[in-house]
Amino acid sequence: MDAIVVKNLRKEYAGFTLRDCSLTLPAGCVMGLIGENGAGKSTVIRCLLHMIERTAGDIFLLGKNIDDKDFDSVKESVGVVLDEAMFPPVIHARQLNRILKNSYKNWEETLYFSYLKKFSLPEKLPFSKYSKGMKMKLSIAAALSHRAKLLILDEATSGLDPVVRDEILDIFNDFTRENDCSILISSHIVSDLEKICDYIAFLHQGELLCCEEKDRLLEKYGLIHCTKADFSAIPAEAVIGKKESPYGIEALVLREKISADLAVSPVGIEDIFLYFVKFGK
Amino acid sequence: MKGILIKDSYVVWGYGKSLFVICGFFLLISLFSPDVDFTYLIGALFSMLTVTSLSIDERCGWEKYANVLPVSRKQVVLAKYLLNWILVAVSSVLVSVITAVVEYVQYHSFPENILENGFCMAALALLYSALCLPIIFRYGVEKGRLFYMFFMAFLAFFMSFVSRFLSEDVSMLAGGFFGVILFGIAVVCSGISFGLSIWLYKKKEF
Numbered sequence: 001m002d003a004i005v006v007k008n009l010r011k012e013y014a015g016f017t018l019r020d021c022s023l024t025l026p027a028g029c030v031m032g033l034i035g036e037n038g039a040g041k042s043t044v045i046r047c048l049l050h051m052i053e054r055t056a057g058d059i060f061l062l063g064k065n066i067d068d069k070d071f072d073s074v075k076e077s078v079g080v081v082l083d084e085a086m087f088p089p090v091i092h093a094r095q096l097n098r099i100l101k102n103s104y105k106n107w108e109e110t111l112y113f114s115y116l117k118k119f120s121l122p123e124k125l126p127f128s129k130y131s132k133g134m135k136m137k138l139s140i141a142a143a144l145s146h147r148a149k150l151l152i153l154d155e156a157t158s159g160l161d162p163v164v165r166d167e168i169l170d171i172f173n174d175f176t177r178e179n180d181c182s183i184l185i186s187s188h189i190v191s192d193l194e195k196i197c198d199y200i201a202f203l204h205q206g207e208l209l210c211c212e213e214k215d216r217l218l219e220k221y222g223l224i225h226c227t228k229a230d231f232s233a234i235p236a237e238a239v240i241g242k243k244e245s246p247y248g249i250e251a252l253v254l255r256e257k258i259s260a261d262l263a264v265s266p267v268g269i270e271d272i273f274l275y276f277v278k279f280g281k
Numbered sequence: 282m283k284g285i286l287i288k289d290s291y292v293v294w295g296y297g298k299s300l301f302v303i304c305g306f307f308l309l310i311s312l313f314s315p316d317v318d319f320t321y322l323i324g325a326l327f328s329m330l331t332v333t334s335l336s337i338d339e340r341c342g343w344e345k346y347a348n349v350l351p352v353s354r355k356q357v358v359l360a361k362y363l364l365n366w367i368l369v370a371v372s373s374v375l376v377s378v379i380t381a382v383v384e385y386v387q388y389h390s391f392p393e394n395i396l397e398n399g400f401c402m403a404a405l406a407l408l409y410s411a412l413c414l415p416i417i418f419r420y421g422v423e424k425g426r427l428f429y430m431f432f433m434a435f436l437a438f439f440m441s442f443v444s445r446f447l448s449e450d451v452s453m454l455a456g457g458f459f460g461v462i463l464f465g466i467a468v469v470c471s472g473i474s475f476g477l478s479i480w481l482y483k484k485k486e487f
C-alpha cells in the first residue's frame with residue numbers, strides 16, 4: 001500500500017495556482033519536497049491534511065481517500081509537524097501529554113516522556129517560555145508518540161541547530177525502518193533531505209517539475225565544465241540548465257544523452273534543483 | 282474531543298483564574314455598598330472566556346493543529362460550545378450565590394427573584410456567544426468582536442426607538458416568567474448558532 005497518492009492536485013488562489021500535481025510515496029519511504037518560498041510546498045501539505053479545499057484532484061493517505069466520511073480515524077496514524085509549533089502558551093509538556101493521551105487511541109506515554117528526556121525538554125515549563133528549537137522538538141515528540149504510520153513534516157527541522165537536526169534526522173531514519181512507516185518532509189535545508197530521502201519532488205511556481213527516486217536523480221544528471229565551443233557540440237535536449245562565467249560554462253546535463261568522451265562530475269540534489277529553477281533553459 | 286476539552290480547561294484556567302479573585306473582590310464591595318451591583322459584569326467576564334480561548338487558539342495556531350488531530354471539525358465546534366455552556370452555567374450559579382450572600386448579609390433575607398435573575402443572566406451570556414461564535418469560527422476573533430460591537434450599537438439604537446412606544450413592563454407581560462422565557466429563547470438561539478458555526482467552520486481554510 002502506498003502511504004500517499006496524489007492525483008492531478010490543483011489549488012487556485014488569487015495570484016497563485018498549484019497545477020496538476022501528482023505524486024506517490026510508497027510505504028516505508030521518505031519523500032522530500034523541495035521548492036523556493038511560495039513554490040507550493042505548504043499548499044500541497046495543507047491539501048493533504050484537508051486544511052484547505054482543493055480545486056481539483058484526488059488524495060489518498062494510507063489508502064484512504066481524504067474525502068471519505070471516516071477519514072478522521074486515519075489521522076490516528078498520521079503524525080504531523082507544521083512549520084511552527086502550535087500549542088497554547090500556558091500549557092506545559094506534562095499537560096500536553098494529558099491532552100494528546102485523550103486525543104489519540106494509540107498514544108504512548110512512556111515513549112513521549114522518553115523523547116522529552118532525549119530532547120532535554122522540561123516537563124513543567126510553560127510552552128511560552130520554550131525557545132523556538134524547544135517548541136519544534138516538542139512538536140516532533142508529539143508527532144512520534146502515537147504509533148503513526150506516516151509522518152508529514154513541514155519545515156520541521158528549521159530553527160534547530162545542526163547537532164539537534166542531525167539527531168532528529170536519525171530518529172526519522174529509525175522511524176522508517178519500523179513497519180513500513182513513511183515520511184513526507186518539506187524543507188529549505190536540502191542537505192537534510194539529501195541525507196534521509198528516498199524520493200525527491202521539485203516544486204517551482206506551483207508546478208511539480210519532477211518526482212523521482214533520489215539515487216535515480218543522482219545517476220541521471222551530472223555536471224560538465226567546458227568552453228563555449230565545446231558546449232555548442234552538446235545536444236540541446238541533453239542540457240537542463242547552464243551557468244556562464246568568464247572561465248567557461250558549467251551545465252547540468254542528462255548523462256545518457258551526452259557523449260561518453262565528456263567528463264561528467266557527480267551532482268548534488270541542491271545543484272540539480274538550482275539548475276532546474278534558476279539556470280534552466 | 283475529550284482531549285480538546287482538556288486543553289480548553291487548561292487555557293481557561295490559565296487565563297481565567299484571576300476571575301475568581303475578581304468575584305471575591307466584587308463580593309466584598311457589594312457587601313459594603315448596597316447600591317453597587319457588579320453581578321452582571323461577572324457574567325459578562327465569564328461568557329467572554331470562550332471568545333478568549335478562541336482568540337488564544339487563533340494566535341498560537343492551535344486551530345490549525347486541531348485539524349491534524351483525529352477529531353472532526355464538528356467536534357472542534359462542539360467542544361467550544363460545551364465549554365461555553367459550562368461557563369455560562371458556572372457564572373450564573375456564581376452570580377446567584379453572590380447575590381444571595383449580599384442580600385442575606387444586608388437584609389437578612391434571600392432575594393425573591395434570584396432564580397429569574399439567574400436565568401436572565403444565563404440568557405444574556407448565551408445570546409452574546411450565540412451571536413459572536415459563528416462569526417468568529419468563520420472570520421476570526423477580531424472580525425467577530427467588531428461584528429458584535431456593531432450589532433450592539435444597532436440594538437441600542439433600535440431599543441431606544443422601540444421603548445418610546447412600549448409603556449408596559451415586558452417582564453409584567455410575561456407574568457413573572459420573563460427570565461425563563463428569555464432563557465428558552467437564548468437556548469434555541471444557541472442551538473441555531475451551533476449549527477451555523479459547524480456549517481461555517483467546515484468551509485474555513487487554514
